[in-house]
Amino acid sequence: AEMDDGTELSLTIAQIVQRLKGSHLHSQIERQAKECLHQPEIKLESLKEDVQLPPSHPSAPPEHLKEPLAYMRKAQASWEKRVLKSLNSMSTELEVPLARMRPAVEQKELTNKWNEMGTDEPDLSRFRPVYAPKDFLEVLIGLRNPNHDSSEDVSIKSHWGLIQVPLNVRDIPQLRRAYSELNLTSGQLGIDDHAHIHPGIYQKFTYISFVVEQDSAAAQQYSRQGCPTGLRADLWALILNSTNQPQDVMHYEQLMAGVIQHDLLVDNLIYKDVKLTASNDDYYFVFEDFLYQVLLCFSRDTAVLEHFKYNSATPPRSYIQGETINLLWTGVIPFHGFSMYVAPLCFLYNEPSKLYSVFREMYIRYFFRLHSISSSPSGIVSLCLQFERLLQTHLPQLFYHLRQIGAQPLRIAFKWMVRGFSGYLSTDQLLLLWDRILGYDSLEVVAVLAAAVFAFRAENLMEVTSLASAEVGSCIIIMPIVLCGSFFKS
């Protein structure tokens, strides 16, 4: 009898959830829930009891919720320590404090040139990026599970790649099922437009119904086949539940005030990164000022920290006069290329607070997983492993050849994946890719695309004789989604 009550209750709850999903109330509840998490009385550890959920399993400690595997937590902690140590050394060597209050004169100056920080040419020659993607790759290559038996005679499948942790990644048949909307027989926006399939009217109707109804779930489903250029900004904002309400604008202005009032060492790293990457890019150099405005504020947005309960990373702390304090700093250290996460969004949003809001959501849902060590299926470790597995399974000759010439495929593809392909695809292509990241709520498509690129270039790559020429042979990609689709077919 107890069993029946349980299942009846679950059914009722499932029905209610089903009816709620896709309604305006659902997005409102989601927003309210997010806001509630900011309240000091709500602690994530006790949230289960507070909400009176039936006991399913014992409340696992918070670090387990962030990352269930102990060795991954350890690896992330030691990587963080290394990076922070590097930052500390930089601060000491260059005699620049990690954080300081700006004097009034400086504050006034900065306020005046807030909208044209790009015209500034500060001397950044002393600053070097704290790390580059290839440094991070070395850490991932060194990841080992202490309980994993990797002796040769025991391994069931000899893995040719660099990633040595046995995470579960999907194979082609599973991917084909999960990404059915990408199969070559369904129309894809941005690719099939020229085939005289007129999207117009149907798209306009669906757009009206999503945006007017504020149906976030439907917008997400829609995004799987690509968003029309004119509607993308609104659709993404809807999917990410990112609004531009007065409290969001106020929050952004508070962050701006924070930037004016105090200076972080990390600011110099941001300047340097923007100058080195986005400013040199043909597509993004025009947005230089926006990038500073977003990234400097993002650096200081400690509200972001509270969402990091599910990020294996931990925010850094410091001391003032003997007291431990939390820093007015998210702790995100921009690596070389970090600003490329923001750059493509500048094409969609021209209002700084809106641009900021969307970037922040994208970061705390997706981008952070590309540069932290975790076992998440969207985490960079899984993506790397998936890329290697796909390649080894479907292009074994190519993989073998590249290995022989000392050009492990991951060494070429890693930098594409870490940036979500930003800077390696033309913007219109990139935005189509990011449509799918939002549509499927997963970064998996990035790994599939990386493998598809190799498949596309297989003939050329079979003839290269060094890593350098392999790098050249695999750049400039066209129509990424078609590549993914055809990869699924093979």
Next chain:
Amino acid sequence: MSDSADDIKPVSCTIKPPVYLQIGDTKTDPSHSGVCVVDVTLPFGKPVNIEEITFKNYYTAYVTVRLLRRSPGQEVPAKWSTTLRDLPLMDNPHTEGGSQDYFSIHRTQMQVEPDHVVSVRLILRQPSFAWLTFSLEDIRIFPHMEPDPEKEVSDWLSDLTLVDQHPDLEGLPDPQTVSSSIQQMWALTEVMQTNQTTASIGRFDVDGCYDINLLSLT
């Protein structure tokens, strides 16, 4: 609804060291069969009615739970029965998913009523060659408590199913717009309140000083 596990203390029991079954001559060539048995004996003379069994996994793929039960009063000897067979703990025995997760087996999931239990036997299976070892950690057994006669959750849920009724709104503004604008105003007041208590960067500096030269590395 039963109380959360935190309110009830686990039963003190003896967890015997795991016994890994071996194939072949243990002296010359011990190869793991991928099967391990963990016996958990409950205090002698005090059979327990089990509410749930909780544990932390360490690379075990499947667990089977057997119970030794002795019916009270009768002179019948205690009997072993299987109450849960091959519960999967890992999605794929060869890969990490579920390998270090926390689990709980509730009495409602058991095929045999876990009452008057004298001993629990957990049979762990890990068929994959990928792992050096496998086990379960932090095994706890929670006793069944009689639930308080409180209002069932389903009662107040059914009160909510009046969703489809549209109240008569003559001359009154639409409740949805009113509620959303009130929510916006409320959110603004909340923001103002938080602004008050945490005066700009006041809580991040010490006596007006915010010169930071070293990050904590612990």
